[in-house]
Amino acid sequence: MARRPFGAWLSSLSPGAGPWRWLVPVVCAVAGLIFATSARVSNGTDLRSPQSADLQGLVRSAEADVNRQSQLADGLRDRVSAETDQAARDDAAVAAAQQRSAPLLTPAGLTAVTGPGITVVLDDASSIPAGVDPNQLVVHQSDLQSVVNALWAGGAEAMTISGQRVIATSAVRCVGNTLLLNGRVFSPPFRVAAIGPFGTMRAALDRSPGVGLFKQAADYYGLGYTVAQSSSLKLPAYTGSTSLTYAKAAPR
Numbered sequence: 394m395a396r397r398p399f400g401a402w403l404s405s406l407s408p409g410a411g412p413w414r415w416l417v418p419v420v421c422a423v424a425g426l427i428f429a430t431s432a433r434v435s436n437g438t439d440l441r442s443p444q445s446a447d448l449q450g451l452v453r454s455a456e457a458d459v460n461r462q463s464q465l466a467d468g469l470r471d472r473v474s475a476e477t478d479q480a481a482r483d484d485a486a487v488a489a490a491q492q493r494s495a496p497l498l499t500p501a502g503l504t505a506v507t508g509p510g511i512t513v514v515l516d517d518a519s520s521i522p523a524g525v526d527p528n529q530l531v532v533h534q535s536d537l538q539s540v541v542n543a544l545w546a547g548g549a550e551a552m553t554i555s556g557q558r559v560i561a562t563s564a565v566r567c568v569g570n571t572l573l574l575n576g577r578v579f580s581p582p583f584r585v586a587a588i589g590p591f592g593t594m595r596a597a598l599d600r601s602p603g604v605g606l607f608k609q610a611a612d613y614y615g616l617g618y619t620v621a622q623s624s625s626l627k628l629p630a631y632t633g634s635t636s637l638t639y640a641k642a643a644p645r
Contacts, residue, residue, distance in 0.1 A: 539603025
């Protein structure tokens with residue numbers, strides 16, 4: 394059945410058409426009031442200001458908040474450490490517990506370390522050639538994860554990405570061409586520094602299929618990939634939370 398024009402439908406309503414006789418004028422009046430109010434509020438502009446959709450501003454604000462909270466956490470951590478040291482001087486049980494835990498701090502990444510190792514830098518392409526998918530010109534999560542896995546497999550004893558210490562609970566996550574690590578956001582180039590035997594770590598990189606794919610893309614599309622031996626790397630301690638949210642000790 395063909396759709397009837399709104400005017401023909403309206404005119405077909407007889408004076409005795411029940412509630413439609415007064416409902417239609419009320420609806421039209423309300424619609425007109427809404428249109429008039431919207432026009433006056435917007436003043437001829439878009440009601441959804443671009444400022445309300447400023448995602449970059451939201452990200453910067455969130456980063457600043459994370460930095461403030463991190464500084465607060467660092468201060469509280471220092472206070473806890475100082476109070477613990479004081480308690481160890483006054484309580485033999487606390488001192489014994491500190492002695493038992495001290496050898497575990499360095500392997501867990503909770504102390505700063507120094508030593509020889511390797512530095513790998515991955516970077517996006519500097520230009521976008523015509524006809525090339527931009528997705529091929531950026532460092533992906535899989536690329537960075539391949540480098541990290543290869544270095545661990547090659548004997549790395551400590552590692553940082555963009556200056557952030559990597560521990561057992563650290564996760565490499567990328568959103569677009571930015572890295573999310575330890576609650577912070579980093580942009581390329583991504584510098585991976587690892588303390589350990591240079592020869593075996595370099596060999597592990599060369600054997601890695603994922604690293605090999607990235608090296609091919611780097612040669613073809615102009616992405617950045619460099620490997621350098623370092624005689625002395627200084628890696629900071631991990632200062633984030635070590636609490637586990639989902640995991641718990643299994644019963645023996």
